Amino acid sequence: MRVERPLEMTTGSDEQRPSTREAISARVRSLAIEAGARPSDHGFGRMFPTLATPSRGIGEGPRTLKDLARLATAMGACAEAPSGRPPRRRAEGDADIPAAYAFLVEFVLNDLVWERRPAEEAALAGAPAFVPLGTFSTLFNRRSGCLDLESIYDAPRDPAAVRRMLLGEVWRNPLGEPALPPRKGPRNDLPRLPRALDPARDRVPRMSDARNDRSLPLSQLHVAFLKAHNALVATGRSFEAARRALRQRYQWMVLFDLLPKIADPAVVEEVMSEGPLLWRQDRPGDIFIPVEFWAAAFAIAPSLARPSYDYNRHLRDAEGAALSTRTALGPSGSGPDGLPADRIIAWEGFLPLEAEAPQRARRLDTILAGAPDTVEASALRHLSRGYRLGLPSGQAVAQHLGLRPLRDDTLLAVLPEAQRVAALPFCEATPLWFYILAEAGDPAGPAGKHLGPVGSRIVAEALWTLARHSDASILAPGELRDFDRFTLSDLVLLAAEEDG
Numbered sequence: 001m002r003v004e005r006p007l008e009m010t011t012g013s014d015e016q017r018p019s020t021r022e023a024i025s026a027r028v029r030s031l032a033i034e035a036g037a038r039p040s041d042h043g044f045g046r047m048f049p050t051l052a053t054p055s056r057g058i059g060e061g062p063r064t065l066k067d068l069a070r071l072a073t074a075m076g077a078c079a080e081a082p083s084g085r086p087p088r089r090r091a092e093g094d095a096d097i098p099a100a101y102a103f104l105v106e107f108v109l110n111d112l113v114w115e116r117r118p119a120e121e122a123a124l125a126g127a128p129a130f131v132p133l134g135t136f137s138t139l140f141n142r143r144s145g146c147l148d149l150e151s152i153y154d155a156p157r158d159p160a161a162v163r164r165m166l167l168g169e170v171w172r173n174p175l176g177e178p179a180l181p182p183r184k185g186p187r188n189d190l191p192r193l194p195r196a197l198d199p200a201r202d203r204v205p206r207m208s209d210a211r212n213d214r215s216l217p218l219s220q221l222h223v224a225f226l227k228a229h230n231a232l233v234a235t236g237r238s239f240e241a242a243r244r245a246l247r248q249r250y251q252w253m254v255l256f257d258l259l260p261k262i263a264d265p266a267v268v269e270e271v272m273s274e275g276p277l278l279w280r281q282d283r284p285g286d287i288f289i290p291v292e293f294w295a296a297a298f299a300i301a302p303s304l305a306r307p308s309y310d311y312n313r314h315l316r317d318a319e320g321a322a323l324s325t326r327t328a329l330g331p332s333g334s335g336p337d338g339l340p341a342d343r344i345i346a347w348e349g350f351l352p353l354e355a356e357a358p359q360r361a362r363r364l365d366t367i368l369a370g371a372p373d374t375v376e377a378s379a380l381r382h383l384s385r386g387y388r389l390g391l392p393s394g395q396a397v398a399q400h401l402g403l404r405p406l407r408d409d410t411l412l413a414v415l416p417e418a419q420r421v422a423a424l425p426f427c428e429a430t431p432l433w434f435y436i437l438a439e440a441g442d443p444a445g446p447a448g449k450h451l452g453p454v455g456s457r458i459v460a461e462a463l464w465t466l467a468r469h470s471d472a473s474i475l476a477p478g479e480l481r482d483f484d485r486f487t488l489s490d491l492v493l494l495a496a497e498e499d500g
Contacts (some may be wrong), residue, residue: 004253007218007490014141014371016217021351025352026398028108031332031384031479033332043134043140043143043145043288043289044139044141044289044291044294045288045289045290045291046290046291046292047279047291047292047293047458048278048335048392048397048400048460051396051400052371052392052494053253056393056396057132057390057392057396057429058387058429058430059429060131063425064385064425065388066243067264067378067422067425068383068384068387068431068452070379070422070436071419071422071426071431071445072376072377072379074352074418074419074421074422074423075366075367075368075375075376075379076373076375076377076378076379078367078416078418078419079364079367079368079370079372079376080093080307080367080368080370081344081369082128082317083307084317085311086310086316086317087099087306087308088117088307088356088357090357090360092457093243093362093363093367094361094362094495095193095304095360095362095448096360096365096449097262097304097360097489098351098352098358098360099309099349099350099358099360100217100350100351100358100488101304101351101361101488102301102304102306102321102362102437103217103218103254103350104221104223104258104488105258105262105300105301105304107221107222107446108147108150108254108258108298109214109294109298109299109301110151110211110467111147111149111151112145112146112147112208112294112369113143113145113294114141114142114145114151115139115141115340116139116140116141116142119237126428127429128358132387132389132390132434133388133389134390136291142209143377144468145288145289145409147247147250147251147467147470148247151207151222152165152222152225152246153208153243154209155205155207155226156191156206156384157239159229161233162239163237163238163239164249165226165229165230166191166206166234167187167189167190167191167223167230167478168189168190168191168192168336168339169186169338170186170187170189170339170341170343171189171337171338171339171340172186172340172341172342178340178341179341179342180220180341180343180344181266181313181341181342182339182441183343183496184499186500187227188220188227188339188341188344188499189219189338189339190204190205190206190207190213190222190223190226191206191207192206192207192337192338193204193434195332195334195337196333197333199332201376202322202329202332204339211327212330214324214325215322215323215325216311216325216343216345217309217311217345217350218341219325220344221345222407224491224492225246225250225491225493225495227494227495227496228494228495228496229242229246229493230242230244230498231495232245232246232494233493233497233499234498236319240423243348244471244472247471247472248472248483249486249491250486251467251474251475252474252481252486253491254463255272255474255475256272257485257488258488259400259459260489261450262304262364262451262459263450263451263456263459263460264450264451264452264453265288265450266454266460267453267456267457267460268460273465275391275464276463276464276465277461278401278457279461281463281465281469284469287465289462291391292392293458293459293462293481295385295432295434296386296391296431296432296455296458297432297436297451297454297455297458297459297462298435298462299382300436300455302362302368302378302438303362303365303366303368303437303440304361304362304364305362305368305369305370306359306360306361307319307363307370308361308371309349309350309359310346311325311343311345311346311349311361312343312344312345312346312349313346313452314342314343315342315343319371320370320371321373322490324436328340338446347492351488351492352489353489353492353493356431363448363449364420364439364440364441364446364448364450364451364476365437365440365448366415366416366434366435366438366441367441377433383431383433383434386431386432387431388471391418391431392424392432392476393429393430393431393432394430394431394432394435394436394438395407395430395435396452397432397435397458398435398453400407401457403454406430406435406439407427407428407439408428409490411423411430411435414438414441414443420491425445435454436452436454436455436458439451439452439453439454439455440452440455441452447455457498
């Protein structure tokens, strides 16, 4: 049963006081949940609806908001800066995961979720009306919420060959500089609008969602998917057949390549063999994005990101700003027509494609990499989103799953010293996103190698369920596929066929 929640009614100075209609609606929702309903509004819902009560959360009000801001500041204060060592050399803080998987996590999340409302959260300080949402009716997911590569196919096809996706050419001046890297063709950029003085139109990608163009590695991963589609077309497939084939390969990559790298192998094996135990949706029409997955358990790209990367032979030990696509393109209305040729990614530095080991992602924990102010802003955005969505505390979810939660001294013990004082107000009720990172970094548990029991369960069950209801799902009974395995490295190698 699916319950659509009515809008909350508030007026004037009573904005924070529930109206009679809201109280009745809340009681109806509570009864429906007790009867087994899964609340969903415009593509979002709760994996654990029985935990959507203030007593299972982290608290509400100005004091909680200030404490969240202090926690974000503490995360910024212990941000991991570049070590000065070559990024390919193993160092403390590195995980066993190749660096490219941090960008794949971000790509998958962007493919699953695109809010209609701007992602900005209200400022925590001085915002007395900033209370958790009682309904998700103000949120709308522009994506289908399935693993169907909607972010790739929401873009123009090549007018000269309509079975193929349109690509952009990298920029070289008339003298041919910068030169193309070895074994790379000119079509290695997103298709872009021409130069313009208006920043909103200046060389922006010709696709409705430009989030994947924020950084060079993420943009180049998007290009790899476009090229992989075209490589499948080159085998004689129609557009629809190539899209179906790439979608199935993408689902395999997410479930059997990415998921085992970021989640507890025992949890993954159980979910893959038996299906979800906690969040099972049997009807496609009931599918939604669980907010616990979107805003907490799968929001791990900031923790996996390194402080710097060897991007290619021209751009080494590069930090955040240097890897911005906008930085590579230059100021609005001037500079190259598209991505300069010397900004094509060298995937062998991010994936195991050659004898030399690739760069590694960071281990999962509450330490984020980057400049302190950037880390603080990222942490505040994630913490405030969790508060705004009314996520349950990490301890509430752990207890719901029958696990012994981290709390009080056991929670503080897994945190860096610089975060412990700021975490004190949340020792018994910790923001779910922060709890999942702390659980992953527990030296007595995963020690940063993968998500802990709470994070692993949420991510594994969500990805399995979303994949099961995706177009041409590889999990559908009797579904046939024309491949045995397909990893992120296979995607890059398939895309490289277009450079031949």
